[in-house]
Amino acid sequence: DAGVIQSPRHEVTEMGQEVTLRCKPISGHNSLFWYRQTMMRGLELLIYFNNNVPIDDSGMPEDRFSAKMPNASFSTLKIQPSEPRDSAVYFCASSPALEQYFGPGTRLTVT
Amino acid sequence: QQQVKQSPQSLIVQKGGISIINCAYENTAFDYFPWYQQFPGKGPALLIAIRPDVSEKKEGRFTISFNKSAKQFSLHIMDSQPGDSATYFCAASTGNTDKLIFGTGTRLQVFP
Numbered sequence: 020d021a022g023v024i025q026s027p028r029h030e031v032t033e034m035g036q037e038v039t040l041r042c043k044p045i046s047g048h049n050s051l052f053w054y055r056q057t058m059m060r061g062l063e064l065l066i067y068f069n070n071n072v073p074i075d076d077s078g079m080p081e082d083r084f085s086a087k088m089p090n091a092s093f094s095t096l097k098i099q100p101s102e103p104r105d106s107a108v109y110f111c112a113s114s115p116a117l118e119q120y121f122g123p124g125t126r127l128t129v130t
Numbered sequence: 131q132q133q134v135k136q137s138p139q140s141l142i143v144q145k146g147g148i149s150i151i152n153c154a155y156e157n158t159a160f161d162y163f164p165w166y167q168q169f170p171g172k173g174p175a176l177l178i179a180i181r182p183d184v185s186e187k188k189e190g191r192f193t194i195s196f197n198k199s200a201k202q203f204s205l206h207i208m209d210s211q212p213g214d215s216a217t218y219f220c221a222a223s224t225g226n227t228d229k230l231i232f233g234t235g236t237r238l239q240v241f242p
Contacts, residue, residue: 023173050228061234062174062219075229110173114228117162121173 023122025111031128037099040125043092044113052119053086053096054110062110068094101129132157134222136233143240149207151236153220156201160222164230165194165205168217177218178205210240 024043032038044051052067066076068088076086083102088094098105108126112119135154143149153163164179180187180194180203187194193206207214220233 052228062232064229064232067229069228074227112173117223117228118164118176118179119228119230121175123171124173 023111023113023120025122025125027125028123029126032101033130034102035100037097038101038127040096040109042094042111042122045120048113048115050114051088051094052112054112055107056110057107103129105129132231134220134231134233136220136236138236140237143210145210145212145240145242147210149210149238150204151218152202152204153233154202155222159224162223163196163203164221166219166221174219212240212242214238215240
């Protein structure tokens with residue numbers, strides 16, 4: 020299995036632009052998680068889905084952030100409009116049960 | 131109640147030494163305690179995990195010690211190697227959710 024696939028790996032954008040991060044989970048995994056990692060705040064859970072349904076979005080920082088999972092093999096995290104404080108590494112992880120498998124991350128820089 | 135407190139924030143160990151990272155929790159409903167290892171530029175990866183029905187679990191040089199009464203668990207890395215240099219996260223979850231509560235991470239550096 021190829022593991023969790025994230026794209027792009029790096030994204031540099033200007034403040035105010037829309038950013039879309041993409042994730043393909045491991046086939047057969049029924050839970051998907053989006054995390055944000057920064058030096059200051061560590062690893063933060065933003066939202067997680069179970070069987071494509073959002074279960075807990077309490078970590079989504081504000082209305083500028085939205086996430087979708089239209090099917091079992093694809094999820095997106097969108098930031099609109101982006102701000103410099105959104106600069107971070109965003110990880111997607113999938114899980115068949117308890118063990119979470121993380122993707123390589125997307126490093127987002129907002130200038 | 132939902133936090134997992136991890137210490138130390140950073141750790142420097144000589145090659146061959148023992149690395150020890152500690153975590154504490156408050157929520158007695160937690161029943162799954164994994165440790166994740168993250169190398170620079172990579173996502174975290176599961177290293178070892180324990181359930182509260184055992185006090186210790188060992189996999190190679192890595193051991194989790196679990197103290198249910200104290201609500202603490204720790205990771206011991208025996209014979210630490212430079213290749214173990216990474217950031218380590220403890221985590222916890224309850225059985226009715228896939229959601230993990232992560233500690234703040236420990237950056238381990240092992241010098242030859």
